[in-house]
Amino acid sequence: MNAWPKSSSLLKSNEQWIPGGVVSLNRKSDPNICFVSGQGSRVKDLEGNEYIDYQAGFAASFLGHNDPDVNNAVRAALDNATLLMGAGPTNLEGEFAQLFCGSVPSAESIEITTTGSEATYHAIRIARAVTGKNHIIVMQGGYNGWHNDVACNVISSLADVGERVSPGEYPFDALSAGIPEGHSSLVHVINYNDIASVEYILQRYPVAGILLEPILQNIGVVKPQAGYLEALRRLADEQGFLLIFDEVKTGFRHALGGYQQLCGVTPDLSTFGKAVANGYPVGVIAGKKKYMDYFIHPDKSKRVLIAGTFNAHPLTTAAAIATVRKLASAEFKVYDHVNALGQMLEDGLNDIFSTSGRPFHIARQGSAFCVYFMDHNPVDYHDILKHHDFTFDKTYRLKLIEKGIFNFPLPIKQGSISYAHTTKDIEETLDKTQSILAAL
Ligand SMILES: Cc1ncc(COP(=O)(O)O)c(C=O)c1O
Known part of the structure; x- marks a missing residue:
C-alpha cells in the first residue's frame, strides 16, 4: 500500500506540466513525498505526517526552517x-x-x-x-x-x-x-x-x-x-x-x-x-x-x-x-549547539550500531553526518563504492522515514543537523533508529 497517496497523485498531476513532475530531478526520490510546511527541525507532508528533518534543503537550512x-x-x-x-x-x-x-x-x-x-x-x-x-x-x-x-x-x-x-x-x-x-x-x-x-x-x-x-x-x-x-x-x-x-x-x-x-x-x-x-x-x-x-x-x-x-x-x-x-552572535552560540548535538548523535549511533553485528562507520563533521555501512572511515569515492552496503542503506533510510525521521532516501546522502534541532530530537532519532534496527 502506498503510504503517501496524496504526494503520489500530486506528482502525477505535476508530470503533465513538469518533466518528471519535480523541478530539479535530483529532488525526485523513492518514496516521493510532498512536504508542505516546516518549522524549526520539523517538517510536515501532504498526508499530515510530521518528520524530524535531516535533509534541510540539501543542507541549506542551517538555522532551521523559518528561523x-x-x-x-x-x-x-x-x-x-x-x-x-x-x-x-x-x-x-x-x-x-x-x-x-x-x-x-x-x-x-x-x-x-x-x-x-x-x-x-x-x-x-x-x-x-x-x-x-x-x-x-x-x-x-x-x-x-x-x-x-x-x-x-x-x-x-x-x-x-x-x-x-x-x-x-x-x-x-x-x-x-x-x-x-x-x-x-x-x-x-x-x-x-x-x-x-x-x-x-x-x-x-x-x-x-x-x-x-x-x-x-x-x-x-x-x-x-x-x-x-x-x-x-x-x-x-x-x-x-x-x-x-x-x-x-x-x-x-x-x-x-x-x-x-x-x-x-x-x-x-x-x-x-x-x-x-x-x-x-x-x-x-x-x-x-x-x-x-x-x-x-x-x-x-x-x-x-x-x-x-x-x-x-x-x-x-x-x-x-x-x-x-x-x-x-555570542548570545546564540550556534556552533556550540549544533556541534554538541552532532556529538550526541554520533555517540548514540555508535552505541546502537556496535551491537548490530553489521559493519558501520559514523562519519561526522560538526552538524553534518553520514552512516556508512562499511567497517572504516572512507578516504574517497572508490573506497565507498567497494565497501559500502548500498542496499542496506536504502532500506535503512526508508524505515527511518516510515518512523518520521527524514534523511534523503538515497544511499550515502549526508544528513544535516540544524540549530533548531534539540536534544529531544536527537533522543527521538536514536530511539527510532534502535527500534528499526531491531526489526531489520
Ligand atoms: C558542494 C556544492 N557545490 C555547488 C553546488 C551547487 O549549488 P546550487 O545547487 O545552489 O547551484 C552544490 C549543490 O548541492 C554543492 O553541494
Whole structure:
C-alpha cells in the first residue's frame, strides 16, 4: 500500500506540466513525498505526517526552517520597500560583503550570485583568466554544480568510472547530455586524498585550477587526510594554478569562516551558497583581491563577466545578513549547539550500531553526518563504492522515514543537523533508529 497517496497523485498531476513532475530531478526520490510546511527541525507532508528533518534543503537550512530572525529580516526588507532596482550599488550588498570578508579567511572581496553553481562557474572562469590555462581538476564523488565543467562523476557507478587508478584520472562521467564534445577533455577527474594523481595531471596538462569541496559532502562526509589540503596549497603555489575550495556545503555550516577557518589552509578562491542565507537563494565567490579584480580588469581581453538580474536580491541579502549576524552572535552560540548535538548523535549511533553485528562507520563533521555501512572511515569515492552496503542503506533510510525521521532516501546522502534541532530530537532519532534496527 502506498503510504503517501496524496504526494503520489500530486506528482502525477505535476508530470503533465513538469518533466518528471519535480523541478530539479535530483529532488525526485523513492518514496516521493510532498512536504508542505516546516518549522524549526520539523517538517510536515501532504498526508499530515510530521518528520524530524535531516535533509534541510540539501543542507541549506542551517538555522532551521523559518528561523524567526531571518524571517524578520526578510519581512523588514519587504516593509521598507527594499526594491530590486538593477541600477547602482545597494546598502545591503555592501553590508553583507563587509560582514563576509570579516569572517572568511580567503575573502578580501566577494561577488554575490543566486546559486552555488553560478559561483563555481565564475570561480573557474577567473582561474582560467588569471592563469591563461584551460584545464581544471575536480574530484571523483564531488559535486560542484550543474554547468559543463563540473556536471560529472558524482554518485557514478563503478562500471562508468572503472577501478581505482593512482596516479591517473577517471573518465568524465557526464551527468548531462548536451555538454559539447571536447569540452570534457579540459576537465580531469581524480580521487580525493590522492596527491600522486594531482601531480600526474600537472605533468601532462596546463592546469588553471583545482576545484574541490574541502570535505566531500555529496557522498556523505569524506574528510581530508592529514597534510592533503596543505599539499594542494603547496602545489598551487609552486606550479601557478589556483586552489579553489567549493564551500557551498561546508561553508557556514562548519564555521562562519568556512572549513578553511578550521583546517587553516587558505584557498585562492572559494565558493559559498546554501547555509549563507539559511535557505534563501544565494551564491558567493570570494577570494584574494588580485584575483577578484579580474571582474574589473582594465584590459578587456582579461576581464571576467559577472551579471545576473537577481544577484544580491534584496530579500536574499537581508536573509544573508541576518544569518551571519546570528551565527556570529555570542548570545546564540550556534556552533556550540549544533556541534554538541552532532556529538550526541554520533555517540548514540555508535552505541546502537556496535551491537548490530553489521559493519558501520559514523562519519561526522560538526552538524553534518553520514552512516556508512562499511567497517572504516572512507578516504574517497572508490573506497565507498567497494565497501559500502548500498542496499542496506536504502532500506535503512526508508524505515527511518516510515518512523518520521527524514534523511534523503538515497544511499550515502549526508544528513544535516540544524540549530533548531534539540536534544529531544536527537533522543527521538536514536530511539527510532534502535527500534528499526531491531526489526531489520
Ligand atoms: C558542494 C556544492 N557545490 C555547488 C553546488 C551547487 O549549488 P546550487 O545547487 O545552489 O547551484 C552544490 C549543490 O548541492 C554543492 O553541494
